Amino acid sequence: xxxxxxxxxxxxxxxxxxxxxxxxxxxxxxxxxxxxxxxxxxxxxxxxxxxxxxxxxxxxxxxxxxxxxxxxxxxxxxxxxxxxxxxxxxxxxxxxxxxxxxxxxxxxxxxxxxxxxxxxxxxxxxxxxxxxxxxxxxxxxxxxxx
Numbered sequence: 001x002x003x004x005x006x007x008x009x010x011x012x013x014x015x016x017x018x019x020x021x022x023x024x025x026x027x028x029x030x031x032x033x034x035x036x037x038x039x040x041x042x043x044x045x046x047x048x049x050x051x052x053x054x055x056x057x058x059x060x061x062x063x064x065x066x067x068x069x070x071x072x073x074x075x076x077x078x079x080x081x082x083x084x085x086x087x088x089x090x091x092x093x094x095x096x097x098x099x100x101x102x103x104x105x106x107x108x109x110x111x112x113x114x115x116x117x118x119x120x121x122x123x124x125x126x127x128x129x130x131x132x133x134x135x136x137x138x139x140x141x142x143x144x145x146x
Contacts, residue, residue, distance in 0.1 A: 024113040029086035030097040031065035034116060038062055038073075039143040049133040057139050062146065063099070063106075070101050103127075108143065116145055 025033060041057025062071040068081040079101045087096040097108040104126040113120065120143040128135040 024110045024116050026093055026095040026111065027088045027090070029084065030108050030110060030120075031084055031086075034145040035066045036062060036064050036146040037120065037143040038146045039122060039141040042140045042142055044137060044139040047136040049135075057141075059139055059141070061141070063143065070099075070106075119144055 039059070039061045041059030041061075043054060044057045044059075045052055045054050047053075058074065060073040062073055063081075064071060065081075065084070068084075069078050070081060071078040081099050081101045083100045085096070085098050085100075089095065094111045097110060099106050104124050106122055106124045109121045109123075110116070122141045122143050124139045124141070126137050
């Protein structure tokens with residue numbers, strides 16, 4: 001009976017502290033708060049030579065902060081994260097969390113989140129320059145701690 005109480009106490013501690021770990025902290029980089037994210041594409045925008053179209057996204061990515069990689073789960077491909085940049089603006093309690101990989105940038109919006117488990121809105125922006133015009137594409141994701 002005593003063992004059951006101890007086990008119940010330990011499980012209660014894990015249960016109640018798991019939400020505390022998932023609270024968004026603006027002053028800390030996102031990658032110091034979670035080691036990995038699973039990101040599902042919601043939609044994408046493609047702009048070529050000034051004409052833009054909106055479409056569905058089937059992207060499913062894993063962002064592995066510990067190993068500095070972006071893993072494309074529905075393709076057999078991964079890219080290295082070249083840089084991670086965090087900036088905290090304490091006067092307005094807002095932050096910027098971006099990663100750079102390949103020729104793209106991914107930004108994570110945690111400013112209005114109480115809990116990271118609720119899903120982190122993010123966007124990936126890519127630009128291809130041509131002689132006379134440029135293509136811009138952006139994919140919008142919802143990311144969850146893995």
